[in-house]
Amino acid sequence: RKEVEQDPGPFNVPEGATVAFNCTYSNSASQSFFWYRQDCRKEPKLLMSVYSSGNEDGRFTAQLNRASQYISLLIRDSKLSDSATYLCVVKGGTSYGKLTFGQGTILTVHP
Amino acid sequence: DAGVIQSPRHEVTEMGQEVTLRCKPISGHDYLFWYRQTMMRGLELLIYFNNNVPIDDSGMPEDRFSAKMPNASFSTLKIQPSEPRDSAVYFCASRNKSFREGREGYTFGSGTRLTVV
Numbered sequence: 056r057k058e059v060e061q062d063p064g065p066f067n068v069p070e071g072a073t074v075a076f077n078c079t080y081s082n083s084a085s086q087s088f089f090w091y092r093q094d095c096r097k098e099p100k101l102l103m104s105v106y107s108s109g110n111e112d113g114r115f116t117a118q119l120n121r122a123s124q125y126i127s128l129l130i131r132d133s134k135l136s137d138s139a140t141y142l143c144v145v146k147g148g149t150s151y152g153k154l155t156f157g158q159g160t161i162l163t164v165h166p
Numbered sequence: 167d168a169g170v171i172q173s174p175r176h177e178v179t180e181m182g183q184e185v186t187l188r189c190k191p192i193s194g195h196d197y198l199f200w201y202r203q204t205m206m207r208g209l210e211l212l213i214y215f216n217n218n219v220p221i222d223d224s225g226m227p228e229d230r231f232s233a234k235m236p237n238a239s240f241s242t243l244k245i246q247p248s249e250p251r252d253s254a255v256y257f258c259a260s261r262n263k264s265f266r267e268g269r270e271g272y273t274f275g276s277g278t279r280l281t282v283v
Contacts, residue, residue, distance in 0.1 A: 096279075097276070098257055098274035098275060098276050098277055099209070099257075099274055100274070101272075142209070153211060153214070153222075154199075154211070154272060155211075156208055156209040157208070158208040159208060
């Protein structure tokens with residue numbers, strides 16, 4: 056079983072749609088959780104951290120369920136510029152904070 | 167801040183040749199990571215350094231791969247001899263040990279796209 060598993064996608068949605076991505080992780084000792092965004096042929100960049108209480112950043116909402124070891128990302132009012140690969144990322148419980156990446160979910164927002 | 171700088175951006179080489187990838191981390195960052203990204207396996211951690219010392223190289227695929235960090239501002243990843251299955255994008259990332267839990271994230275370089283023919 057992979058340490059971090061994501062919806063395989065791809066997701067193709069019209070502008071203005073709401074889309075949700077899911078992710079599960081296997082290591083219950085994981086400490087921190089993130090969503091990264093990766094544009095085509097670019098490096099991954101931090102989109103947002105995921106807090107236990109859930110958090111929102113503009114059109115983006117992240118949720119964490121530690122009991123189920125489940126993470127989600129909701130994007131409201133999708134824009135063309137949201138088209139990218141979204142990576143679910145889990146940081147281990149050790150001090151150095153190894154990041155483990157999911158395979159990523161491809162999102163394409165069309166007019 | 168110039169960010170994490172990697173070179174070359176693209177590398178095409180013939181099977182059997184030696185390949186050296188380079189990385190300059192952000193000044194002051196004391197952790198440096200080498201990742202490899204392929205379609206099949208996604209992003210995988212190869213090795214990481216703390217204060218120039220290799221800490222965990224369990225992700226290095228085989229003895230053909232080696233990494234060094236001679237000083238705080240430079241690291242190399244070497245493949246010798248290279249094989250077609252090494253074709254991938256290799257990312258270097260760095261981070262500072264001082265971070266606020268839950269808000270920490272790495273800074274990645276732009277990557278080196280390696281093609282071995």
